[in-house]
Amino acid sequence: MKKILFVASECVPFIKTGGLADVVGALPKYCNKEEFDIRVIIPNYQCIPQKYKEQMKYKTHFYMNLAWRTQYVGILETEYDGIKFYFVDNEFYFAGAKPYGEIYQDIEKFAFFSKAVLSALPTIDFRPDIIHCHDWQTGLIPVMIHDAFQNNQFYRGIKTIMTIHNLKFQGIWDKKTIMDITGLPPYYFTPDKLEAYGDANYLKGGIVYADMVTTVSNTYADEIKTPFYGEGLDGLMNAKSGRLRGIVNGLDYNEWNPETDKYIYQNYNQINFRKEKVKNKVALQKELGLRVDEKVFTIGIVSRLTDQKGLDLVDYVIEEICAPDTQFIVLGTGDPKYENLFRHFEWKYKDRVSANIYYNNERSHKIYAACDAYLMPSLFEPCGLSQLMSLRYGTVPIVRETGGLKDTVEPYNEYENTGTGFSFRNYNAHEMLNAIRYAKDVYYNRKREWNKIVDRGMKRDFSWCNSAGQYENLYRQM
Numbered sequence: 001m002k003k004i005l006f007v008a009s010e011c012v013p014f015i016k017t018g019g020l021a022d023v024v025g026a027l028p029k030y031c032n033k034e035e036f037d038i039r040v041i042i043p044n045y046q047c048i049p050q051k052y053k054e055q056m057k058y059k060t061h062f063y064m065n066l067a068w069r070t071q072y073v074g075i076l077e078t079e080y081d082g083i084k085f086y087f088v089d090n091e092f093y094f095a096g097a098k099p100y101g102e103i104y105q106d107i108e109k110f111a112f113f114s115k116a117v118l119s120a121l122p123t124i125d126f127r128p129d130i131i132h133c134h135d136w137q138t139g140l141i142p143v144m145i146h147d148a149f150q151n152n153q154f155y156r157g158i159k160t161i162m163t164i165h166n167l168k169f170q171g172i173w174d175k176k177t178i179m180d181i182t183g184l185p186p187y188y189f190t191p192d193k194l195e196a197y198g199d200a201n202y203l204k205g206g207i208v209y210a211d212m213v214t215t216v217s218n219t220y221a222d223e224i225k226t227p228f229y230g231e232g233l234d235g236l237m238n239a240k241s242g243r244l245r246g247i248v249n250g251l252d253y254n255e256w257n258p259e260t261d262k263y264i265y266q267n268y269n270q271i272n273f274r275k276e277k278v279k280n281k282v283a284l285q286k287e288l289g290l291r292v293d294e295k296v297f298t299i300g301i302v303s304r305l306t307d308q309k310g311l312d313l314v315d316y317v318i319e320e321i322c323a324p325d326t327q328f329i330v331l332g333t334g335d336p337k338y339e340n341l342f343r344h345f346e347w348k349y350k351d352r353v354s355a356n357i358y359y360n361n362e363r364s365h366k367i368y369a370a371c372d373a374y375l376m377p378s379l380f381e382p383c384g385l386s387q388l389m390s391l392r393y394g395t396v397p398i399v400r401e402t403g404g405l406k407d408t409v410e411p412y413n414e415y416e417n418t419g420t421g422f423s424f425r426n427y428n429a430h431e432m433l434n435a436i437r438y439a440k441d442v443y444y445n446r447k448r449e450w451n452k453i454v455d456r457g458m459k460r461d462f463s464w465c466n467s468a469g470q471y472e473n474l475y476r477q478m
């Protein structure tokens, strides 16, 4: 049996700020348990809900050197949905109301976490064959395995995978501080290793030292080899292209199932959505204080409110989006300029705009179920899970053709009767607006066609079944 350890900074159901948590929580469940023993390790953040904390059991603790510091490392464990989870405990590093804080704090937090994970392995009776690292927070792991840990018999031969969920975030700080924090020798701080443009870069270290590098869609795997999407590392991505693979994310079809979802007002499926889905719209309109109208075209957004998500396009034409024949429901937090934009338009058009500026999983389910269309005009999108959720809930995605959005949403073709959504190519507000208006026209004037788009979208299979198989192949090859 192959042993694999997932190392990540977030994981459903314990802690989530974005799609990373969905992936880390779901993928281990969908790999073949006869062949792979996959376990997951994340920080024991103070902000993990109490109901999960109560289930954690003490495993062990020890003191660890992190350069000149000596730090406490506690290891807790629990089992959830058939998967074993470990938590690295340290009240100093993992305090606070959110998993991430100021970057200079996070830089030290995740250096500690990475080293603690590796140091804990001999104490938990689990020597992985492969360590599967996710995003910059775990980028130091392949580097540390290469360094001090390579002289230790226990670690010799452990393979590493670095999965890039978002190349935008790299974990960058000045070399001197990183040397001081990590205790890694100057040898590692050159441009062919951790250094990038004069600073130290965790993700780069991970990419350089990992045995395999993956990212979360095929299109993004290609895009990051270009300067526009490469975030300064396109040269490196080209150099590593032989070890770089795109595997599109799946969705946890048990968690996200309109037929059984306990958060939504009215369950429905592929067969009865024409009659039943709209009950979710009416109920949500009442709950949010919008004008109750089962016919009105309703657009949803559930998202981190950042530039990545294409919200400056929305900003540019928001008057036109919030037309009298449309309702617009937003759930998200992030950049204050976008939070305030949506708050302002809710104030301006109370009967048809709803701005929910907070994080709420239950409400996100209600929005996916209630809306007719889902807007995701991202500037870049490594994969994107929201569009997969909306497809599953019969909510037609309107997306920009980039990254995983391009790989998962097939544009509607009215001549061939194909497609599952609406899309536009250029990063241009009026192209987006045209796509929205086209969608609205089909919704109002060709409802049968609209329902066929919904039907095709709901039939698509973006469960983990397919993508988990691709990860399994990768694990087997290594």
Ligand code: ADP
Pocket (backbone or CB within 6 Å): 017, 018, 019, 020, 022, 302, 303, 304, 331, 332, 333, 358, 359, 360, 361, 364, 383, 384, 385, 386, 387
């Ligand atoms: P990213 O990981 O870049 O944020 P994804 O589309 O991959 O984008 O995943 C985002 C996930 O986070 C989805 O599951 C989405 O529903 C969820 N999400 C984002 N913002 C909120 C929010 N304010 N409340 C609840 N869920 C949210």
Ligand code: GLC
Pocket (backbone or CB within 6 Å): 018, 019, 020, 023, 165, 166, 216, 249, 381, 382, 383, 384, 385, 404
């Ligand atoms: C990142 C990306 C998103 C992707 C998610 C999970 O947060 O922004 O596109 O779906 O990771 O892989």
